[in-house]
Amino acid sequence: MSAITQSLRESKTARWSALAIVSFTMLTGYYINYVISPLKPMLEQYMGWDSGDFGFWNSAYGWFNVFFLMLIFGGIILDKIGVRFTGLGAAITMIIGTGLQYIAIEGVFPMEGMIFGVKKQIAIGALGFGIFGVGVEIAGITVSKIIVKWFKGKELALAMGLEMATARMGTALALALPLPMAKALGTGGIPNISAPVMLGLALLVAGLIAFIWYTFMDKKLEASEGISDEINEEDAFKVSDIFVIISNKGFWLLALLCVLFYSGIFPFLYYATDLMINKYAVGEDFAGAIPSLLPFGTILLTPLFGSIYDRKGKGATIMLIGSIMLLCVHALFTIPVLNHYIIAVALIILLGVTFSLVPSAMWPSVPKIIPEKQLGTAYALIFWVQNWGLMGMPLLIGLVLEKYCITSQEVVDGVSKISYDYTLPMAIFAATGLLAIGIALLLKAEDKKKGYGLELPNIQK
Numbered sequence: 001m002s003a004i005t006q007s008l009r010e011s012k013t014a015r016w017s018a019l020a021i022v023s024f025t026m027l028t029g030y031y032i033n034y035v036i037s038p039l040k041p042m043l044e045q046y047m048g049w050d051s052g053d054f055g056f057w058n059s060a061y062g063w064f065n066v067f068f069l070m071l072i073f074g075g076i077i078l079d080k081i082g083v084r085f086t087g088l089g090a091a092i093t094m095i096i097g098t099g100l101q102y103i104a105i106e107g108v109f110p111m112e113g114m115i116f117g118v119k120k121q122i123a124i125g126a127l128g129f130g131i132f133g134v135g136v137e138i139a140g141i142t143v144s145k146i147i148v149k150w151f152k153g154k155e156l157a158l159a160m161g162l163e164m165a166t167a168r169m170g171t172a173l174a175l176a177l178p179l180p181m182a183k184a185l186g187t188g189g190i191p192n193i194s195a196p197v198m199l200g201l202a203l204l205v206a207g208l209i210a211f212i213w214y215t216f217m218d219k220k221l222e223a224s225e226g227i228s229d230e231i232n233e234e235d236a237f238k239v240s241d242i243f244v245i246i247s248n249k250g251f252w253l254l255a256l257l258c259v260l261f262y263s264g265i266f267p268f269l270y271y272a273t274d275l276m277i278n279k280y281a282v283g284e285d286f287a288g289a290i291p292s293l294l295p296f297g298t299i300l301l302t303p304l305f306g307s308i309y310d311r312k313g314k315g316a317t318i319m320l321i322g323s324i325m326l327l328c329v330h331a332l333f334t335i336p337v338l339n340h341y342i343i344a345v346a347l348i349i350l351l352g353v354t355f356s357l358v359p360s361a362m363w364p365s366v367p368k369i370i371p372e373k374q375l376g377t378a379y380a381l382i383f384w385v386q387n388w389g390l391m392g393m394p395l396l397i398g399l400v401l402e403k404y405c406i407t408s409q410e411v412v413d414g415v416s417k418i419s420y421d422y423t424l425p426m427a428i429f430a431a432t433g434l435l436a437i438g439i440a441l442l443l444k445a446e447d448k449k450k451g452y453g454l455e456l457p458n459i460q461k
């Protein structure tokens with residue numbers, strides 16, 4: 001009898017399989033997120049881009065999330081309709097957005113001319129990246145909610161850490177692969193810049209198929225818990241819940257820490273390959289491999305720190321240590337004389353540790369502050385705040401590079417080569433670390449005052 005009433009969550013095989021499937025969908029999204037980053041020098045040389053164009057394209061990631069509140073609508077839909085519908089919608093949105101990016105980079109239509117004062121290719125591609133940004137962010141909150149659904153009271157932080165680790169394999173692949181791939185598939189010395197994007201499109205379709213598979217598991221889970229529809233009336237999310245969430249100080253401290261911390265990492269990754277070439281004189285072919293060490297480091301460490309949080313607690317302290325390390329690493333990247341590539345490798349590895357510490361504690365801490373029925377919206381609101389940084393920072397760095405950091409510009413055989421001094425951009429990234437420390441300290445104090453339990457283990461004995 002008990003076997004019939006037991007939730008599918010209790011089956012280790014079922015819950016870890018569910019995790020593996022949705023994590024793969026996230027991997028495919030994280031690949032597309034960074035696919036053009038290592039291509040920056042090529043886009044400048046062969047497509048006439050400048051750093052402003054590159055910054056504009058990357059900042060488009062947050063346009064619709066931030067200004068049209070797409071993420072917040074996504075969170076409400078998630079809490080009202082459920083993970084299956086929202087996840088499928090998100091996966092399809094990623095494919096549509098990436099299709100547009102491919103059209104822009106491949107030049108499927110003539111790309112000469114301007115749209116609203118922006119080069120046509122940049123405008124179309126940025127529109128695509130903006131649509132993709134809606135999809136991948138909503139996929140992110142959906143997957144977070146799915147993990148809470150399966151792992152609450154169990155290995156929650158470990159599961160979230162493993163999901164992020166898997167997703168970051170996509171980031172690592174995106175940093176390491178596109179440049180050599182574009183070169184290898186090029187003809188007559190001209191690289192095939194759109195090929196890595198095409199690979200991403202294929203991966204996204206595989207990610208959609210994986211999510212369709214997950215929806216069947218989700219139905220089985222609910223059937224095992226006696227839930228016939230995804231959301232029951234009693235637990236249904238109400239729009240007024242948004243006010244409950246935003247009047248919670250702990251929520252705001254987590255959201256601010258999130259935007260500051262992630263503004264120092266994700267936008268940095270867009271420029272990291274270029275930094276390696278310009279500051280550390282690393283050859284183009286090898287330059288993407290160094291930043292790709294960062295996500296690789298997190299693949300082991302995020303689950304490890306997550307598991308420590310599950311068993312021993314200390315979530316607020318872990319976030320504080322990560323913020324301090326963010327400041328130290330970016331400050332060392334800023335110092336001009338520290339320009340040997342070994343230093344760059346060491347700093348990227350340290351940044352990988354930082355990038356494991358904060359996320360491993362941040363995301364499993366949200367359910368300690370916000371009840372489960374409001375979780376989709378709470379994650380969405382945090383991601384919304386974060387998206388201001390993910391949108392603003394690449395734009396700011398691109399403009400700063402363009403305006404203040406060009407050290408030389410030459411045209412050889414019709415191919416233009418621009419060199420940059422990265423001191424000022426790296427100082428800006430360091431500032432995010434400094435501000436993050438302040439917020440992490442406030443969060444620790446608030447946790448003590450309100451007793452959220454951020455310093456307590458997640459596993460309930």
Ligand SMILES: NCCCC[C@H](N)C(=O)NCC(=O)O
Nearest residue numbers: 030033137140164266359383
């Ligand atoms: N490069 C993907 C950006 C996804 C951002 C997302 N809002 C997020 O923060 N996810 C958690 C993480 O640590 O990746």
